[in-house]
Amino acid sequence: xxxxxxFERLFASSIFPLRIPIFVGLVILTAVIVIAAIxxxxxxxxxxxxxxxxxxxxxxxxxxFPAAWYLGSPLFLSTTLIEPPVDAxxxxxxxxxxxxxxxxxxxxxxxPTDGSPLSTSPRPSxxxxxxxxxxxxxxxxxxxxxxxxxxxxxxxxxxxxxxxFEDFAVxxxxxxxxxxxxxxxxxxxxxxxxxxxxxxxxAFNYRVPAGTDVSRVKSxxxxxxxxxxxxxxxxxx
Numbered sequence: 001x002x003x004x005x006x007f008e009r010l011f012a013s014s015i016f017p018l019r020i021p022i023f024v025g026l027v028i029l030t031a032v033i034v035i036a037a038i039x040x041x042x043x044x045x046x047x048x049x050x051x052x053x054x055x056x057x058x059x060x061x062x063x064x065f066p067a068a069w070y071l072g073s074p075l076f077l078s079t080t081l082i083e084p085p086v087d088a089x090x091x092x093x094x095x096x097x098x099x100x101x102x103x104x105x106x107x108x109x110x111x112p113t114d115g116s117p118l119s120t121s122p123r124p125s126x127x128x129x130x131x132x133x134x135x136x137x138x139x140x141x142x143x144x145x146x147x148x149x150x151x152x153x154x155x156x157x158x159x160x161x162x163x164x165f166e167d168f169a170v171x172x173x174x175x176x177x178x179x180x181x182x183x184x185x186x187x188x189x190x191x192x193x194x195x196x197x198x199x200x201x202x203a204f205n206y207r208v209p210a211g212t213d214v215s216r217v218k219s220x221x222x223x224x225x226x227x228x229x230x231x232x233x234x235x236x237x
Contacts, residue, residue: 078172081199086162131155136219136234138168141186145171147232151220153180153208161208163194163220172200175226180208184218186233197222 037043046053134153140146149168155161163180170176176197182190194206208214222232 078201079199081202081204083202083204085164086205129156129158131157134217134236136236138170138220138222138232138234140171140232141230145173145229145231147171147222147234149234151234151236153214153217153220153236155214160210161212161214163206163208164203165205166203168203169201170197170222170232173224173229173231175224176200176231177223177225178206179221179223180212180214180217181219181221181233182216184235186219186221186230187223190216191221191223192217 132155136151138147138149138151140148147170150166151168152164152166153161154164163178178194178197179187179191180194181188192209192212194208198204217236219236220234221230223230
């Protein structure tokens with residue numbers, strides 16, 4: 001599927017900036033084709049070859065519609081998710097005495113995909129649990145693949161880490177995932193996958209997998225896995 005990614009990059013860099021004159025040109029071209037079809041009585045040709053015409057139309061619809069929906073629907077479909085900020089105590093495995101009433105909503109927002117439980121310890125001095133906080137602003141890969149908002153990587157005394165998206169928005173697309181990258185420019189060898197992008201707008205959290213060397217992380221990336229296209233990146237400082 002690399003060729004689709006190559007086409008998308010060509011579209012974003014060359015076609016999208018010229019979308020208005022291209023649209024006008026396509027309208028004119030369509031009008032010319034319709035006029036030629038009417039004058040050439042293409043309908044009579046289609047009527048004389050009715051079985052072939054029906055097969056062609058069915059094939060175009062059966063193959064074209066699912067592909068067009070998969071590639072195009074994210075452009076007009078949007079999802080928003082707002083999760084509460086995560087208390088450092090909820091991901092710091094060094095905290096003490098569990099409390100059933102402490103931050104259930106925040107813990108749920110960070111629930112890992114493998115089903116392993118998060119610590120739901122009571123709220124100690126949160127600042128004492130934090131080793132470092134690094135933040136960066138999202139920007140899109142180009143005019144078409146826009147991105148905005150901030151990503152914050154919080155590292156705790158225990159070695160646990162959390163990534164939070166705030167005021168986030170990105171061009172929606174198929175098969176979008178979030179990665180931590182060793183390059184400030186975006187996706188590169190050695191990335192760490194955090195999971196599917198939860199929503200194309202909103203504020204939400206990701207728990208960094210245990211054992212990740214966060215000192216190597218230079219950016220948070222939104223990447224289309226299916227077609228190998230970068231949508232947005234937030235260099236961390």
